[in-house]
Amino acid sequence: MPTSSSALAAALLPLVGGPANVLSTAHCMTRLRLGLADRSLVDEAGLRAVPGVLGVVVDDDTYQIVLGPGVVTRVTARFDALLGSSSPLAARGVQLKEEQRQRNATPLKLALRRVANVFVPLIPALVGCGVLAGLNGLLVNLGWLPSLTPALAAVASAFMALIAVFVGHNTAKEFGGTPVLGGAVAAVVVYPGVAKVTAFGVTLAPGQGGVLGALAAAVLGTYVEKWCRTWVPATLDVLLTPTLTVLVSGLATLYGLMYAAGEISSAIGTAANWLLTTTGAAAGLVLGGLFLPLVMLGLHQALIPIHTTLVEQQGYTVLLPLLAMAGAGQVGAAAAVYVRLRHDTSLRTTIRSALPAGLLGVGEPLIYGVSLPLGRPFLTACAGGSAGGAFVGFFAMLGDRVGATAIGPSGWALFPLLAGNRALPVTAAIYGGGLVTAYVVGFLATYAFGLTGVASPESRTDANQPC
Known part of the structure; x- marks a missing residue:
């Protein structure tokens, strides 16, 4: 063993x-x-x-x-x-x-995986800086350690200020270019000097377009680099290829990509706010219910650019707390399976080992070890996630937005990252209420309907094993 x-x-x-x-x-x-x-x-x-x-x-x-x-x-x-x-x-x-x-x-799945491969390596830094940002906000609100909070704010914010460079580096690496050139081109997006550049009659702002602009700039830079290598003589490659890559891609970024990506980023923020303020409960119902299938397919990572864009714009992403309800529904479903199938010692052992991770928002162990193999508990777990999402979305319709300052954790691990437009206790109470709702609905739905068709403990092959 x-x-x-x-x-x-x-x-x-x-x-x-x-x-x-x-x-x-x-x-x-x-x-x-x-x-x-x-x-x-x-x-x-x-x-x-x-x-x-x-x-x-x-x-x-x-x-x-x-x-x-x-x-x-x-x-x-x-x-x-x-x-x-x-x-x-x-x-x-x-x-x-x-x-x-x-x-x-398929082309779509390949594109989504490529985008995910760009952003997944950034998650540890996003989590660490998000936790520090939340801690700093708490200290500021309480008026504690005023001499430390400026330094803590600098440590927490530095990565987000330069995240475009890291996105550019990873993008070039993923698409077959030179990583440092991708970072160099993407750095144009956050360079303070862009405030002196005018494009489409509008003066650019440092950071305009955010991670989407950096992603587009690095992709363009990769293709320019590959194009250069097809005709630049080998003796001049080390000089001309990087120069032309940075020049062509940099100018295209300044005079097109930053403006376009900025418009798209603004539209994402506007759409997210509109979705929650006008259809919050329904949106939460759908998002909370569909997130587990996305996790099962590994496509949930493709949402990272949207979360990151919202964090850049608003300081937090309002979508993550809704999606986190899916993991809570999974926990409730697993608890019901544990109670109902009390003689299945192997399955109960799996649940005991996977449940702590599930409470912290890591749903894959429970998905692949418990609910998905049994079938119906996966669907009832989705129902729990829908209920929790609807709960949080309902309060968004009332004007109480719940967000997360970073991405990655969910479940109980998301509490240190919570932020919103209300006081932290109110935000935490709404999020906690959503978790409890998802737990309860996931448990009850699974207990009542999720195990229909599963052999009763008395008829299972391991029914003679001790409890």
Whole structure:
């Protein structure tokens, strides 16, 4: 039985076909993502039986093993160390992975994954700076430590002030360009000197267009760089290619992309506010109910640019607290399964191990380990999320906006990041009320309807096991 990250990694490697079958490794907040040469070599039943494995997800281009937050980072490092030089991670492996992805991925899913790959690496900094911003706001409101709060504000805000550069760097890396050139082009968006530039009869403002402008600028820069390399002589490449890339892309950013991205960013903020103030309860009902399927498909990461844009504009994103209700509905559903299937010791063990992560807003372990395999509990969990979203959305219609200063955490972990247009206790009470609503509805819906068709404890094969 694996008792450490090293032991768990060692247990996983032979079950996925050994080092020669692994083409690539990566991880997100909860999943070890593997590119495999031959999926038929995977012992999926063996993987699911390994203590510490909370679920398995088969995606178009990766084989994903759900391990949970924190654990996945350590296991991935150990897994990479075990692979060493025995895995064909380079030429042939990358080629096979790309061929497989091109066969299976639709253009839309590929585009969404690329956008997600740009922003997911930024989440740790967004979380850390968001928590510090919330702490600083609390200290300012209480009048405590006035000599420290300016320094804390600087530490918390510096990353957001330069986030465009990091977005540009990651975008160029994802789209096959030189990362530092992507960062250089995107830096134009936040450079204070753009205030002296006029485009479309309007003087530009530093930061106009935000992360969307940085994303567009870096994508353009990547294509300009690739175009330059097709005709620039090798002897002049080191001089001309970066110069032309920055020049052409930089001017296009100043005289087109910043203005256009600024208009789009403003429209996103306006649309989000209108959605909640006019149709808050209905919007919350839909968003809270649909978020779990997005998480299941891995497409929820594509919402990060929208959240980031709202944080840049308003200081918080009003969408994240609504979406966080989906995880609360999942917790309520899992609790009902735990109560109803009291003789299923294996399932109850999975729930006990995954529930703490679920309370902190990490829903994948409960999705893939509990509700999705059972079927109906997944739908009743969505119903709980809808109820919680409607609760928070209803208060938005009354003028009480609940937002988050950063993205990433949800559940109880979101409390330190809460912000809004009311006092913090009011904002926290509304969010907490939404969580409780989602818990209760998810539990009751699952208890009453979610386990219909599931064998009763007395007729299950493990019914003779002790409670």
